[in-house]
Amino acid sequence: MIGEDTFLTNAEEQYLADAITTLETEVFVDGLGYDHFRALDENEVSREVWQEYVSRMGEAGFNCISVPEEYGGPGGTILQTVLAEQAIGYCGNIVHACQTSLTQHVGRTMYEHGNRHIKETYLEPMASGDLVVSQAYTEPRSGTDIAHLETSAERDGDEWVVNGEKRFIDFAPYADFYFTPVRTGGEDGDRDGVSIIVIDRETGGIELVEDQSDWHGFRGTGASWMQFDDVRVPEENLVGAEGEAWAYITDELNLEHLTVARYCLGASQQALEIAANYTANREVNERPVSRYQAVNHKIAEMTTRLDGAYLLNTRAARIMDDRGVSAGRMESAMAKWLGNDLAHDIADTCIQIMGGIGTTTSYPIEQIQRDVRAGRFMGGATEVMKSVVQSDAYKELLDEEFDGDLVGNEREGLPWLNVDQQPARTRDE
Known part of the structure; x- marks a missing residue:
């Protein structure tokens, strides 16, 4: 703030x-x-x-x-x-x-x-x-669409046998274990039948088949394409009940929405502070760049929007503290969407008002701008968050007393007014 x-x-x-x-x-x-x-x-x-x-x-x-x-x-x-x-x-x-x-x-x-x-x-x-820890969620043909994951686990005595592929798995080369959604039952696309299994790094049959770490930003995690080939995992490494992990995953993502947005906002605040200090000390035509309205209005806009994003995030966190991590689905989606889009916008705007020096490694802003770009799809893309918000917002906004029969027939009355509040009709009507 x-x-x-x-x-x-x-x-x-x-x-x-x-x-x-x-x-x-x-x-x-x-x-x-x-x-x-x-x-x-x-x-x-x-x-x-x-x-x-x-x-x-x-x-x-x-x-x-x-x-x-x-x-x-x-x-x-x-x-x-x-x-x-x-x-x-x-x-x-x-x-x-x-x-x-x-x-x-x-x-x-x-x-x-x-x-x-x-x-x-x-x-x-x-x-x-x-x-x-590494979280092995994303697959070549499914990202947030976990109901269509293809990695499977079948029982064999007191073990699970895991087969499949995961990609873009951060910390894969460095992790001691992988927190891994698999299908243990049901049909492709079913929510039932999805389970979570913890897989030790040293378990036989795990191969990192491609290094995917050369990203636009967000580097250093060793992101990898992974392959599981008859990986044997003890039965007791199943998290929760077999086939019921869909609810666990959605709750987990609800919390992840807040953490991803919050740390990207923290990074963007660092960029904003650097840009404000730079423009206050950089002179053009014998006055600080910060004295130019085109610059200081951007600082004002970014500051205001940053505070708003922090407040949305805090609200959602309080809801979860009060009612558990499954609560506040719409509020956490709002915080994720606004927070991550804003973090990138702030970092990019900071480069713009600093000019060419902002694109160099003399300041960390260019790295922050590249890094926070990933936040707009990590843990659920902006577009997914908007879909969540619209769904829950409609439930809150729709009014049973709104008379849909009057839509397109407004001469007969106004659909958003109760019958007793309808305006009196004229003699011609």
Whole structure:
């Protein structure tokens, strides 16, 4: 927030401030600083680096924030979760925020639906920072359309045998385990029959068949095309009930909508602050660029819209804290759509008002602009979010007393007025 945030309590504002301080002084230092950020953008990273990052985040209490302490988490709130993600995007790089975000929504799903084995073997070590997680959702022929996933798992005694392919899987080369939706029953397109299985990295039959990390931005995750060939997984690695993961996944995505939007907004705020300072110090025709209305009005517009996006995100987080992660579907979709589109717009506008220097590596804005572009499709594309909003908005907006028979026959009366409120007809009528 640039203006005063009346949606946050004093304790919540302090949590955000403390998170930024911790990240700047304890996490993004000693090998994980600026040179590391540039190395990520060049895809020059290692499994050891990501292990060091998740370890520091675990020590700082930023992994699995809403998971109770008895299962290894800090026992925080969804709102604290999004505030921490904002801080990570602001202080670090959004790929850092993405890895930590995975611990938030994957961890929440494990906590709510996982058995004791899942919680002890994967959830608690992930929360402490001992394990790196990867979420293997997207497939060559299905992305957000998970009902048409083709990766399957069949029972063979006390094991599951997994076959199929996944692509664009972030952290695939670095992860200790893969949180993987599979079809265990039903027909193609059915919501019933979708399950989630946790697959260890070292399990035989897993192959990374293509490096897909040379993206427009959002580099450093080692994104990969994966192949599962008769991968054998213990029966107890099933998360929740067999064939009932559709609801788990939609709830998880509901939370992911908020984390993805929030960390991209945090990154865009860093870009906005740099641009404001640059234009206040850069002189053209003997006056600061910030004195030109074409520039300072853009700063005003971006500041106002950024605050609005933060408030939408906070509202949705509060709804989830009050009623669970399945609540606030429309509100989280609003926050995702507006937040991620805005984050990219802010970063791009910052480049425009800074001019050519904004496109160089002298400032991180060009990398932020490329990175946050991915947010517009990660965890659900803008267009999908609009479809969610329109569906739920119509349910809220439609009025049973609206007289549809009068649509096109407005001379007979106005459809949006009750019968008792209809205007009196003239003598000619």
